Amino acid sequence: MAKKRTKSKPTSAKKSFSLRLSKQNKIILGSLLIVLSIALFFSFMSYYFTWQEDQSMLSQFKDRNAQASNLLNKFGAGVSHFFMYKGFGLASFAFPLLLAVTGLYLFLGLDKKGLIGKWIWGLTGIIWVSVALGFFAVEQPLLGGLIGYEMNDFLQDYTGKIGVFLLLIFVLIVILVQLFNFTPEGIASFFRSQKQNIKSDFKKTNPKVSVAGENSIELSTDADVPVVVDTYTHKKDIPPLQTEAGLDVNLPQEEEMDIDLKVEKVTEEKEEKDIKAEKLVQDFGEFDPKLELGNYKFPPLDLLDPHGASGGITINQEELEENKNKIVSTLKNYKIGIAQIKATIGPTVTLYEIVPEAGIRISKIKNLEDDIALSLAALGIRIIAPIPGKGTIGIEVPNKNATIVSMRSVIASNKFQKAEMELPIAFGKTISNETFVVDLAKMPHMLMAGATGQGKSVGLNAVITSLLYKKHPAEVKFILVDPKKVELTLYNKIERHFLAKLPDSEDAIITDNTKVIHTLNSLCIEMDNRYELLKLAMVRNIKEYNVKFKARKLNPNDGHKFLPYIILVIDEFADLIMTAGKEVETPIARLAQLARAIGIHLIIATQRPSVNVITGIIKANFPARIAFRVTSKIDSRTILDAQGADQLIGRGDMLYTQGNDVTRLQCAFVDTPEVAKITEYIGSQRAYPDAHLLPEYVGEDSGTGIDYDIADRDAMFRDAAEVIVTAQQGSASLIQRKLKLGYNRAGRIIDQLEAAGIVGPFEGSKARQVLVPDMYALEQLLQNETK
Numbered sequence: 001m002a003k004k005r006t007k008s009k010p011t012s013a014k015k016s017f018s019l020r021l022s023k024q025n026k027i028i029l030g031s032l033l034i035v036l037s038i039a040l041f042f043s044f045m046s047y048y049f050t051w052q053e054d055q056s057m058l059s060q061f062k063d064r065n066a067q068a069s070n071l072l073n074k075f076g077a078g079v080s081h082f083f084m085y086k087g088f089g090l091a092s093f094a095f096p097l098l099l100a101v102t103g104l105y106l107f108l109g110l111d112k113k114g115l116i117g118k119w120i121w122g123l124t125g126i127i128w129v130s131v132a133l134g135f136f137a138v139e140q141p142l143l144g145g146l147i148g149y150e151m152n153d154f155l156q157d158y159t160g161k162i163g164v165f166l167l168l169i170f171v172l173i174v175i176l177v178q179l180f181n182f183t184p185e186g187i188a189s190f191f192r193s194q195k196q197n198i199k200s201d202f203k204k205t206n207p208k209v210s211v212a213g214e215n216s217i218e219l220s221t222d223a224d225v226p227v228v229v230d231t232y233t234h235k236k237d238i239p240p241l242q243t244e245a246g247l248d249v250n251l252p253q254e255e256e257m258d259i260d261l262k263v264e265k266v267t268e269e270k271e272e273k274d275i276k277a278e279k280l281v282q283d284f285g286e287f288d289p290k291l292e293l294g295n296y297k298f299p300p301l302d303l304l305d306p307h308g309a310s311g312g313i314t315i316n317q318e319e320l321e322e323n324k325n326k327i328v329s330t331l332k333n334y335k336i337g338i339a340q341i342k343a344t345i346g347p348t349v350t351l352y353e354i355v356p357e358a359g360i361r362i363s364k365i366k367n368l369e370d371d372i373a374l375s376l377a378a379l380g381i382r383i384i385a386p387i388p389g390k391g392t393i394g395i396e397v398p399n400k401n402a403t404i405v406s407m408r409s410v411i412a413s414n415k416f417q418k419a420e421m422e423l424p425i426a427f428g429k430t431i432s433n434e435t436f437v438v439d440l441a442k443m444p445h446m447l448m449a450g451a452t453g454q455g456k457s458v459g460l461n462a463v464i465t466s467l468l469y470k471k472h473p474a475e476v477k478f479i480l481v482d483p484k485k486v487e488l489t490l491y492n493k494i495e496r497h498f499l500a501k502l503p504d505s506e507d508a509i510i511t512d513n514t515k516v517i518h519t520l521n522s523l524c525i526e527m528d529n530r531y532e533l534l535k536l537a538m539v540r541n542i543k544e545y546n547v548k549f550k551a552r553k554l555n556p557n558d559g560h561k562f563l564p565y566i567i568l569v570i571d572e573f574a575d576l577i578m579t580a581g582k583e584v585e586t587p588i589a590r591l592a593q594l595a596r597a598i599g600i601h602l603i604i605a606t607q608r609p610s611v612n613v614i615t616g617i618i619k620a621n622f623p624a625r626i627a628f629r630v631t632s633k634i635d636s637r638t639i640l641d642a643q644g645a646d647q648l649i650g651r652g653d654m655l656y657t658q659g660n661d662v663t664r665l666q667c668a669f670v671d672t673p674e675v676a677k678i679t680e681y682i683g684s685q686r687a688y689p690d691a692h693l694l695p696e697y698v699g700e701d702s703g704t705g706i707d708y709d710i711a712d713r714d715a716m717f718r719d720a721a722e723v724i725v726t727a728q729q730g731s732a733s734l735i736q737r738k739l740k741l742g743y744n745r746a747g748r749i750i751d752q753l754e755a756a757g758i759v760g761p762f763e764g765s766k767a768r769q770v771l772v773p774d775m776y777a778l779e780q781l782l783q784n785e786t787k
């Protein structure tokens, strides 16, 4: 510092020579340029009249007695000779103009950004005019100047007269297009408006003439209906219509067709932040969350087994015919005539769509479900009467030989590959053999239930596999809860790629129930944190947030980071509810209600679809439901609010609903060895140093009743107390954010605040109550403590 100060004199001297002019200097320089430009202008003007007289005295410049006729005497004669004669001729007049503009800019202290452009275009124009005049007025050396003449000469030696002419035209076009935004449409609309003016002027002077043509109505101006033409708008004042009741109706007058609408381009005012972000994007490109694992390779398709279904569905004509006959004859027995019957063959069931004869009651057919099942000697017959939106009645009959829908076939399908969804899931195939792809982000949570052994675990694997095939490890993280301890263990291998866990836990896959509670509460904290981030970023959902973050509009120093989707998969939900009850239900309900916008999605599966497991709260918050085969109609109702799941045939046959419609699907089959291969493939690639860490959850029991010694308090205790009291919100995450602390430390401080009586006790996922109303009260409290 001292050194700098001693050197301060020479630096200030240097500064005065730098290009950055002080305001005074700018005014002086600006006025100098303006004066100079006026002098040049008058010199040039007068040069045209006096150049011949002054020619001889150019050599006697130093002679004080010699006088020139130019308005600015010898200076004028000399400068003009240099610019006009030896330079650019008539085009030299642009120099005083450019100088004057520059002078004005400096004088008024305007932003100099546009000035360089003006000089470039000015010089281009000078050269062009000089060459053009040299070309067209060879005889008049003063018009084009020596440079114009010489350049012409030079160019003509190489390209000939025509070449120079074409070159001049081309440069002119460039200038017009670049400088004046000339476009063919612009010229056309100019001529159109001219034509219109002439037309209306003409009409004005000859009111009886009718102009017939497109969009025009012939008008005869009868004497009794006066038609007045407005001299300004050229519109006719039509007298108001008279209705029968004598009511005046004013018709809105038609606007003239050919009025050119000039749209002024509004240059958006950009915030400084945006400009900064644009610059960052220009310099470093968009933020790429995948960069850290830039070489990550998505699992290839051949890790999946085709399950012998490469030939697609085989149609057994005999079976079709037989079933059709049985349906027709059974219905006939009950005096139900059929007008038409059509079959759609799916992988596991065939849908027979019938159009009954007129006058048949639908409920009559619906009641025959069991009779039809009996006559077809088949399980899993479902009657859909009527098929929504079709006006037919559907009878689903299981195929004798069901085709396995391989995961490979659905992943390879065009529909899945081209799916522009946030979290695409290829569930399987519909009854008409179409691949069924849905977006988990839109669901936004899913409940999956079905009796044991009907395909639930396969279904969960299909969901996870779909996402593994489509998403980069940076974009999605799973939290896997597996009380059965065997179903999801395979995913251990991708822990450092795709899994998220609590900071202190060893295994990412959660198998014990207390940990589930901690994880759920931690997810609630993550949710609150994410909402806070979204609020700060002024966006409504995770998608917009990430777009903004990628465009570098959010500063990581303010706590912003790229947010991956978090998917919580619970394999056996019944077990959890039985052991932990409300402790699990409350955070799950809270997450389900609020988490959709911030990219946390829940998938819960259970094999016990009873009302004490799938409670009203859970059901209300899980609009997307999947039912595999269940044993009773009641179970089906519990899951879907409709029956039908009891009539499924098992082995991945399922019903999907996301609101009203229920769709029957054959779940894609992915076997354990296939999952093992995929996880092996992903697991063998370079990974993140650790699994994605969730915020630490400080359990309910910790902190309460602990008497902290005042001397042991955290150094940030007072700051934290002020933050909490000012915000009147007792949350550790607030302290964490405002004071930039780790969650552990913030949690400890909260405990100390509780011990000091500043915040209330822990209240689950809600923020603690703040017991001190304002800063004054806080001050008093802390002072009393030290006494």
Ligand SMILES: Nc1ncnc2c1ncn2[C@@H]1O[C@H](COP(=O)(O)OP(=O)(O)OP(=O)(O)O)[C@@H](O)[C@H]1O
Binding pocket: 404, 405, 450, 451, 452, 453, 454, 455, 456, 457, 458, 459, 607, 651, 652, 653, 666, 667, 668, 669, 670
């Ligand atoms: N989509 C499917 N396509 C063909 N077969 C299937 C399908 N899904 C399941 N299966 C068959 O059903 C068997 C049981 O499936 P899965 O293990 O998924 O049942 P689960 O409902 O998870 O049973 P649990 O609740 O006892 O774990 C599988 O081993 C497989 O043979």
